[in-house]
Amino acid sequence: MADLFGNALAYEELRGASVLGSRGSDEHQGAVLAGPRVETASLQPEESTMSAEVKTLYERLGGYDAITAVANDLLPRLQTDPQLGRFWAHRGEDGVAREKQLLIDFLCAGAGGPVYYRGRDMALCHRGMRISESDWSVFLGHAAATLAKFRVPEAEQREVVSFVQSLKGEIVE
Ligand code: HEM
Numbered sequence: 001m002a003d004l005f006g007n008a009l010a011y012e013e014l015r016g017a018s019v020l021g022s023r024g025s026d027e028h029q030g031a032v033l034a035g036p037r038v039e040t041a042s043l044q045p046e047e048s049t050m051s052a053e054v055k056t057l058y059e060r061l062g063g064y065d066a067i068t069a070v071a072n073d074l075l076p077r078l079q080t081d082p083q084l085g086r087f088w089a090h091r092g093e094d095g096v097a098r099e100k101q102l103l104i105d106f107l108c109a110g111a112g113g114p115v116y117y118r119g120r121d122m123a124l125c126h127r128g129m130r131i132s133e134s135d136w137s138v139f140l141g142h143a144a145a146t147l148a149k150f151r152v153p154e155a156e157q158r159e160v161v162s163f164v165q166s167l168k169g170e171i172v173e
Contacts, residue, residue: 056112057159061152064108064115070146071104077142084138087129110163123170136172140164 061067079088088096102119109117119125143164147157
């Protein structure tokens with residue numbers, strides 16, 4: 001029984017750590033993850049109750065790979081758009097690849113995923129580009145097309161769009 005209790009406690013801590021995300025102590029998480037008493041079998045019953053918990057938008061979107069697929073689809077749409085293409089004209093491949101990675105990280109972190117965004121804030125990195133209202137509408141059209149292509153359910157689409165819209169004031173000038 002002592003073992004069972006230990007496992008349950010470790011799992012509670014593990015869950016707490018993942019809910020707290022970056023606010024949890026790394027050292028503590030490491031200790032729990034590496035603990036020899038955390039066995040898969042003892043986690044099964046607890047894990048099934050987890051499915052009843054509210055999932056993050058990150059999880060509901062399908063996690064890192066799904067968000068990466070969205071960025072992979074969206075960026076070329078923007079780059080080849082007749083109105084928006086100017087923002088990426090004459091930019092080097094490496095700069096564009098770096099920007100794509102930062103976009104993925106930003107979206108994952110914004111959706112509650114276990115990712116630390118290390119890029120600049122939205123106001124700083126777009127300031128001076130003169131992104132207009134009209135550019136913003138075109139951008140939203142492409143974002144909607146990408147979300148539709150991946151058949152993202154409506155509720156999640158709305159959440160993504162409202163997250164993006166919350167950034168408008170920092171990006172449009
Ligand atoms: C009309 C809309 C937008 C345009 C034209 C645009 C354009 C650009 C361009 C050209 C860059 C590269 C800047 C540079 O390397 O100096 C950039 C960077 C970035 N953009 Fe946007 N953007 C738009 C909207 C958004 C939105 C809605 C998001 C977030 C959901 C976003 C996230 C980012 C990120 C994370 C970076 C990289 C930041 C960094 O370099 O530290 N952008 N954007």
